[in-house]
Amino acid sequence: MSTRSAVDHALAYPEPPPSLLWRHPSTTSRPLTDAQRRRNRELLLLDLARNHPHHPATTNRKAS
Numbered sequence: 001m002s003t004r005s006a007v008d009h010a011l012a013y014p015e016p017p018p019s020l021l022w023r024h025p026s027t028t029s030r031p032l033t034d035a036q037r038r039r040n041r042e043l044l045l046l047d048l049a050r051n052h053p054h055h056p057a058t059t060n061r062k063a064s
Contacts, residue, residue: 032040
């Protein structure tokens with residue numbers, strides 16, 4: 001059960017304004033240019049080809 005003073009104290013601080021990073025449903029993303037899409041694809045392929053020691057590739061080994 002809350003007391004009147006606890007409720008008043010909670011309401012004493014206004015809600016912070018929404019972040020500018022939050023998107024509104026009415027806004028749409030800007031489409032990527034062909035150069036941006038090509039660069040993203042190149043970076044993805046480089047990362048996939050890299051050795052990731054902390055995330056070893058899964059193999060089809062049977063559990064012993």
